[in-house]
Amino acid sequence: xxxxxxxxxxxxxxxxxxxxxxxxxxxxxxxxxxxxxxxxxxxxxxxxxxxxxxxxxxxxxxxxxxxxxxxxxxxxxxxxxxxxxxxxxxxxxxxxxxxxxxxxxxxxxxxxxxxxxxxxxxxxxxxxxxxxxxxxxxxxxxxxxxxxxxxxxxxxxxxxxxxxxxxxxxxxxxxxxxxxxxxxxxxxxxxxxxxxxxxxxxxxxxxxxxxxxxxxxxxxxxxxxxxxxxxxxxxxxxxxxxxxxxxxxxxxxxxxxxxxxxxxxxxxxxxxxxxxxxxxxxxxxxxxxx
Numbered sequence: 659x660x661x662x663x664x665x666x667x668x669x670x671x672x673x674x675x676x677x678x679x680x681x682x683x684x685x686x687x688x689x690x691x692x693x694x695x696x697x698x699x700x701x702x703x704x705x706x707x708x709x710x711x712x713x714x715x716x717x718x719x720x721x722x723x724x725x726x727x728x729x730x731x732x733x734x735x736x737x738x739x740x741x742x743x744x745x746x747x748x749x750x751x752x753x754x755x756x757x758x759x760x761x762x763x764x765x766x767x768x769x770x771x772x773x774x775x776x777x778x779x780x781x782x783x784x785x786x787x788x789x790x791x792x793x794x795x796x797x798x799x800x801x802x803x804x805x806x807x808x809x810x811x812x813x814x815x816x817x818x819x820x821x822x823x824x825x826x827x828x829x830x831x832x833x834x835x836x837x838x839x840x841x842x843x844x845x846x847x848x849x850x851x852x853x854x855x856x857x858x859x860x861x862x863x864x865x866x867x868x869x870x871x872x873x874x875x876x877x878x879x880x881x882x883x884x885x886x887x888x889x890x891x892x893x894x895x896x897x898x899x900x901x902x903x904x905x906x907x908x909x910x911x912x913x914x915x916x917x918x919x920x921x922x923x924x925x926x927x928x929x930x931x932x933x934x935x936x937x938x939x940x941x942x943x944x945x946x947x948x
Contacts, residue, residue, distance in 0.1 A: 669908055681811075712865070714731065720860075728779055731775070733865075735770060736905075742893050866929040899919040899920070903916040903923075
């Protein structure tokens, strides 16, 4: 299966995932952000500034090849996804806050992700790479992110009962297409994946652990409630690997840059599951009454 076919399947898979997310969203999810501005601001700073800086340090420490380093930075800059909402629910977090953060993150990523990717390319390629995220392609990819969400929200608003019935079939279909797309991407870069799996696995594991820990303890230090801290932990700690892989292949034209996303998509379930178990058993008192 060649790169052009993968480039078609990945946007379709991502569009289905985002449409499914849209079926769960309402305008109130965005309005709700105004009720917890401190939590949202802290989460966004951790997501968009702190984690990329930590990831940059890991890349310099492990001295990865430029495509893999950029791919990992792309992953660190990606927002949370629907999987974060699931883990938050299982851990007893504020899922409504998760949904709001995912929605806001997806919108802001239009600005932040191209900036971080461009800076990463400049740093790791020493300004000698011809790889660039063309503005038209960036708009195409994020249209695949935002337009399906908007359509899903519109369907939910206009046909609520239909949207409820469609949520499960859409989720199952999107997962199936997503698995096929990821398997296809992995097959193209199998040699690179096999060669760097151990080192990438270690970095992906560290990034996942750092993300979960920072996502919980930083908001807690600022007086955020336990349930909201769980939500931010999962939102910051469970990155949207599908988005990272799609941007790598469809925008940057590099399946090698997608390899970190492939590795992370497997590795992150371990730390996320452990964190979910520990947080679900936690009896930390609420610091803020909801």
